[in-house]
Amino acid sequence: MNDFDFFAGHWNVANRKLVKVLAGSDEWDEFPGYSVATRHFDGAASFDEVTFPTKGFSGLTVRVFNRETRQWSIYWASSSRGVLDTRPMVGAFEGNRGEFYGEETHEGGPVRCRFIWTVNGPDAARWEQAFSADGGQTWETNWTMDFSRA
Structure with missing residues (x-):
């Protein structure tokens, strides 16, 4: 639960x-950001705010660990929309890699979504988002974030 x-x-x-x-x-499109993350519930919850200064908006992530299923649910909100997503990305870590899956909407249609988190030591991590329009048979990575400790 401390992933x-x-x-x-x-x-x-x-x-x-x-x-x-x-x-x-x-x-x-390549652009900078900065993030502040906190842990809660003795590691069973994690919040972060990421700011994109050149884009004019911020994002907020809420992660909550379900002790029964041993999985995380990840929710996202953007300052540009002002809405907390109600459909979480759900998954778990195995070692230093976490995979999370959910449903998204792209241009009005449903798509499968995948997040991959990779921990590259105490001062570096990577997040990737990919969409699948064919039910998860093929994936297109559409956003990556490379984190370095400030």
């Missing part, structure tokens, strides 16, 4: 986001 303990603290974030998602594009 996200590594994330507590202040981080610099190098973002790389695909300009056109699920369109066969290879054009990426």
Whole structure:
């Protein structure tokens, strides 16, 4: 239940986001960010706020560990929308890698979504988001965040 303990603290974030998602594009937008993360419930919850100064918005992530299923539920909110997502990404860590899956909407249609968290030591981590339009047979990574401890 302490999988996200590594994330507590202040981080610099190098973002790389695909300009056109699920369109066969290879054009990426790169932009900075910074994040502050905290742990709660003795490690069974984790919150963070990530700010994207050149984009003019922030995001908030709430992660809660279910002791019965041994899985995390991850919820996202953006300052640009002002809504906490009600459909969580759900999954678990195995070693230094966590995989989380859920349903998203892209351009009005449903897509499968995957987050991959990779812990690269005490001062570095990576988050990746990918979408699948074919039920998870193929995945397109559309956003990566490389975290380095500030």
